[in-house]
Amino acid sequence: MTNHLIEASDLTLRYGKKTALDGVSFAIPKGRVYGLLGHNGAGKTSLMRALVGLLPADGRLSVLGLDPRRQRGELLGQLCYIPDVAVLPRWARVHELITLMSGLQPRFSAERARALLKRTSVGLDDKVKNLSKGMVVQAHLALVAAIDARLMILDEPTLGLDVMSRKGFYELLIDEWCDGERTVLISTHQVEEVETLLTDVLMLDEGRLVLNISLQDMDQRFVALAHDPAQAEAVAAAHPLLRYRQQGGRGAAIFDLDSHDSPPEHVLGLGERIRPNLVDLFMALTRKPALAPSQS
């Protein structure tokens, strides 16, 4: 037995010549808020579909102790999943969806769904087609969160929502799902919005897992240094992962203390240590060389 809800080892997935996932390995324990970050086309959706058995990936994969390819039916009865193309039937009223879910999902609680929906502005008699996009997503979250499960997988759930709807969505998620036991894996490319929500980060770039770290460890491993213009050259010479400007225009750089060319001690004295934020780190680790000549 293992304590991990998900164990993936060397997952590889190709569409013809294109490699969607390239030897991805990771393990996800309980009680976490995992962010799956990547640009469009980085492999986020492919990975999530593989996790729920909708795409066949090579390698070893165990989700809730099950093999998603062979035991997909059993697996889908035990986890909450909102795909990126999630749609609720437009003709249905919300209370009809509750009835539908009760019939489909053995672990679904209609009572809990109604309680969760009370927190939203969605009424039980509302028709899906009359709801705003933000309300539909909140209703969807309320429905899947009413499944008694240990794992929730959300693929770009807030894409296309306005700021108030996104905030409402995350509030519902944090309040009603994250209890220290259950885990959620949430993919997004709107990194700045989820940074404080996450306990851990998986970063995908062109199918490869370029970072798998807890936010707590991130503060230890990556050092951001704000410096005066006079130090810019010395900082640049120490091979930072990324150089950028803070709000206000002060120069800053991020160093990886784990890398083979981590900066010598004196470099860290050239400026003031600040918190490396996830957006900057994301840019540093997934940045593609602009207009790079194709290597064919």
Add this chain to the structure above:
Amino acid sequence: MQQSWNDSAPIYQQLADRLAVQLLDGAPPEGDALPSVRQLAGQYLINPLTVSRALQALVDKGLVESRRGQGMYVTAGARERLRRAERARFLEREWPTLRARLARLGIAAADLDWKEQQ
């Protein structure tokens, strides 16, 4: 969309500082309970682990204490301890900068308005 966090310190530290400022203002007062981890997580949109770390930082400073099964409570004397720590920090870190600026501008103590605004 969220409360703004800056990049001066880790998020848990910033949350701890923010809660400490509220304690200094008497919210909540000594002996009273702090909001639960889940309430704080929902309010600030921060994951519960980070909220717990922030609360632990306040415990380490002796400002709040954990009562088994009941959550976190503001300790007796927390405000005074906090005030002393803030005073020390002001005198050590902020005052030298401020004094240098006053000197540069030629402002003496008598030039300053010491009456408290209502």
